[in-house]
Amino acid sequence: MKTEKHYVAVQQICTHYEVSLDLLVTLEEFELLEITHQEEDDYLEVEQLAQLERYLRLTTDLGINVEGLAVIVELLNEREQLRQEIQALRNLRLIR
Numbered sequence: 531m532k533t534e535k536h537y538v539a540v541q542q543i544c545t546h547y548e549v550s551l552d553l554l555v556t557l558e559e560f561e562l563l564e565i566t567h568q569e570e571d572d573y574l575e576v577e578q579l580a581q582l583e584r585y586l587r588l589t590t591d592l593g594i595n596v597e598g599l600a601v602i603v604e605l606l607n608e609r610e611q612l613r614q615e616i617q618a619l620r621n622l623r624l625i626r
Contacts, residue, residue: 537573540565547586553596557585560600 544551554574557563562585566573574582588594588602 536576537566538576538579540572540574543574543579543582547582549586553589554582556596557582557599560596562596562600562603 540551540554543549543554554563554565558565563574563578563582566575585599585603588599589596594602
């Protein structure tokens with residue numbers, strides 16, 4: 531079953547979170563967000579807002595730059611993948 535995707539305008543995101551469009555574009559360039567470009571407007575999938583909020587906390591509260599953020603996200607993704615592999619092996623009772 532295909533679920534319908536919901537989008538919010540990038541300009542609304544910039545206003546709501548008080549961030550620049552440049553920051554969102556940079557996050558997209560580092561493949562941390564996927565902005566949908568339609569005609570003259572840009573949109574972000576609603577499902578990505580939680581990720582965006584986490585990225586904004588890391589960049590604003592902790593002062594982490596986007597390059598550092600990209601490394602952190604990559605390491606966290608690798609950690610999650612390893613955790614899933616370990617769980618799958620446990621499910622097969624190959625390790626305890």
